[in-house]
Amino acid sequence: MKKIIGFVVLGFLMSFGAKAQSFASYDNVVSIKTSAICKMCKDRIERDLSLTKGVEKAELNLDDKVVTVAYNAKKTDAAKIKTAITKIGYxxxxxxxxxxxxxxLPDCCQKTAVPHDD
Structure with missing residues (x-):
């Protein structure tokens, strides 16, 4: 039983460490200012960019509305990533x-919406 609990705790710690990985380990990183407003916007942008060819990692900071994207330069570039964001609606x-x-986009995520914490 102790071994099972140990493995569960170890798995949790490993997944947390992977989430905390910085962009410094990536060769190609771009930061792009968006019109995102809320957590729904953040989730949508990060999810859709993760499905974009060549994107390795995407994180949106809602405080400054900047999405940081790590990408494979053999498969995409900053201009294509910007186009992908605009096709999401931002x-x-x-x-x-x-x-x-x-x-x-939902009304709460459109540019004219008042920023909110949802």
């Missing part, structure tokens, strides 16, 4: 969000 630096994608 601005990406100077590139304006795709209007149809933006209109499909």
């Amino acid at each position: 601005d990406a630096d100077e590139v304006v969000a795709d209007q149809k994608a933006h209109d499909r």
Whole structure:
């Protein structure tokens, strides 16, 4: 029984350590200012970018609305990542969000919405 509990605790600690991995270990990293507002926006951007060809890791900081993306330069580049963000429905630096994608976002996630903590 002690071994099982030990393995569970070890697994938890290992998963926490993997989550805390910094972007310093990646060769190609870009930071992009977005129009994200809430946790739903964060979840959507991180999930959709993780499905984008060449993206290795994506994390959105809601305090400054900047998404940091690690990517494989053989498969994608910063411009393609910005385009992917706009196709999700959000601005990406100077590139304006795709209007149809933006209109499909929940009302609380659209640019005109008041920032909130959800």
